[in-house]
Amino acid sequence: MLEPQLEETKDRRSVELFAGGGGLAMGVHQAGFRPLLVNEIVKWACQTLLDNEAELRGDEERLPLPGERWPLVPGDVNDVKFHYLHDEVDLLAGGPPCQPFSLGGVAKGDEDKRNMFPQMFRAIRDIQPKAVICENVQGLLRPSFRPYFEYIERELCLPFVERQEGTDWREHDEILRERLSTTLANPKEKYELVTTRVNAADYGVPQIRNRIIIVAFRSDLGVDIERFRKSIAPTHSEAALNRSIRDGSYWKRHKVDARIRKLVEARLPREVAIDDGKLPWLTLRDALMYDLATYGVEKKRQLPPVSWEQLDRVTMAGGVPYHVGWPDARIYAGHTPNVLDRPAKTVKAGVHGVPGGESVLLTDDLLTEPTASETPTFRHRYMTVRETARVMTFPDEWKLAGPRGEQMRQLGNAVPVLLARFFANAVAEALNEADERR
Incomplete structure (x- = not known):
């Protein structure tokens, strides 16, 4: 890549x-x-x-x-x-x-x-x-x-x-x-x-x-x-991503619960697009699994999970710089969250470095089980600065100066x-x- x-x-x-x-x-x-x-x-x-x-x-x-x-x-x-x-x-x-x-x-x-x-x-x-x-x-x-x-x-x-x-x-x-x-x-x-x-x-x-x-x-x-x-x-193309999810090659990179895989595949278009010869779009899940700027998808460098008990603005998950959980993430009209198995939404500088719902992600943690009549709900949280930097394909070694709002502003710009x-x-x-x- x-x-x-x-x-x-x-x-x-x-x-x-x-x-x-x-x-x-x-x-x-x-x-x-x-x-x-x-x-x-x-x-x-x-x-x-x-x-x-x-x-x-x-x-x-x-x-x-x-x-x-x-x-x-x-x-x-x-x-x-x-x-x-x-x-x-x-x-x-x-x-x-x-x-x-x-x-x-x-x-x-x-x-x-x-x-x-x-x-x-x-x-x-x-x-x-x-x-x-x-x-x-x-x-x-x-x-x-x-x-x-x-x-x-x-x-x-x-x-x-x-x-x-x-x-x-x-x-x-x-x-x-x-x-x-x-x-x-x-x-x-x-x-x-x-x-x-x-x-x-x-x-x-x-x-x-x-x-x-x-x-x-x-x-x-x-x-x-x-x-x-x-x-x-x-x-790269969206059609190639959809094909890779459908044929299972995407899942070879990501070992996820069968229920999650089934839900993702259910959202795919019914029609199978003709092979356009391009590589698949990379997803937010790819960004969290690989340091794309340094290794591409050839070598895993997975970010540690962010604990729900440590959304405290201080604790670096797994000791990774800028990988700090932030509390009070909200989903509201006009600010739909990121999903793991599509590319992330546009990273924005936002007002005072606070980009709103665009920096919220849905995790794999189910709050409600899927049923035939209802769509399941997932726990959500703000993306960390390090996760956002990965979406912008900055290598993990790149340092970001300033408080969190200024770091997010730099990434969004x-x-x-x-x-x-x-x-x-x-x-x-x-x-x-x-x-x-x-």
């Missing part, structure tokens, strides 16, 4: 903006890119990065040597200087804050001061990276935002056609449309885009998480865009590590192939 890493001989280099708790940065790094600069503004997220792979860069603008820790520049991205990185970067990656565009945000779009796409474009102009990965919410594709999103795409195609202060984005969009209709742009100042709607579950992440990922390649490199599109096709690694691997291969043809 794990994507092969690039050969060590290729010194691919990256810059990460809006790094948060490190999901995208880690996936990019695991794909073989060496971070030259990492930026984040939130205090606890910065501490998480420092507790793991990063160190403070300081005021000296220099390129780190191979083997050095990630150089972190904390603070507002508006204040970060990029000129010293010009022509040194293979991949610029980042997920600009999504609140202006998410259903949970205030939905002001381009008028919202938290819109950080302009800073991505400034970084591209200063650095001229070979490739860009930008992740964001699907709210950008809502009808009310679609015209602005298409403008963002055109601005990413021509980032050097800079929007002048005081110019309305619609006026700037007309300029971009006109420039794109000509062939006069310098190929090194133009980018070819691939915008993809993704569900993280379709790429081996045990979570339903719908996002968009924009990948851009500098035009002068001659990257085969159609070949790249094919390389990022989904690898992150890019799943395996999703980031998949796309970064595809970018690296596309760049390698382009290099071989030149």
Whole structure:
């Protein structure tokens, strides 16, 4: 299941903006890119990065040597200087804050001061990276935002056609449309885009998480865009999961009570889908059984059970860090819980790090027995921070700074590590192939 890493001989280099708790940065790094600069503004997220792979860069603008820790520049991205990185970067990656565009945000779009796409474009102009990965919410594709999103795409195609202060984005969009209709742009100042709607579950992440990922390649490199599109096709499917449950191969990984198995199988569609050649979606039960970021489903690393008597906000189940039970979980309208044998629901940052019913899971512990007329009920509890991190495919060794609410916020705002690694691997291969043809 794990994507092969690039050969060590290729010194691919990256810059990460809006790094948060490190999901995208880690996936990019695991794909073989060496971070030259990492930026984040939130205090606890910065501490998480420092507790793991990063160190403070300081005021000296220099390129780190191979083997050095990630150089972190904390603070507002508006204040970060990029000129010293010009022509040194293979991949610029980042997920600009999504609140202006998410259903949970205030939905002001381009008028919202938290819109950080302009800073991505400034970084591209200063650095001229070979490739860009930008992740964001699907709210950008809502009808009310679609015209602005298409403008963002055109601005990413021509980032050097800079929007002048005081110019309305619609006026700037007309300029971009006109420039794109000509062939006069310098190929090194133009980018070819691939915008993809993704569900993280379709790429081996045990979570339903719908996002968009924009990948851009500098035009002068001659990257085969159609070949790249094919390389990022989904690898997993719901139909394959249903087949694996029905034929029993799923249960070979999970030894559960026959009553539970029967209940799960009863919820499957009656029709057996045609084999689509994909791997099965991974489930929440898979995430609790395997450290997917490190070992895939090849080696069990089961999380210890959380005792009902120790939902005390303190006790680490089995001594595992961040695996702490939390009391008072509730199921209520609009906040249905996670079930073990499907991918988890979308991990959300929530209000003050409290994501509501989306972080509740139904366990295998029956409260009532199944009958012919009534659906059984199961005991439920909040997911622990460690369980949530597994759903986001962070490895168990990854430390999370701050109180529980801040840890959950970092996870909810992150890019799943395996999703980031998949796309970064595809970018690296596309760049390698382009290099071989030149």
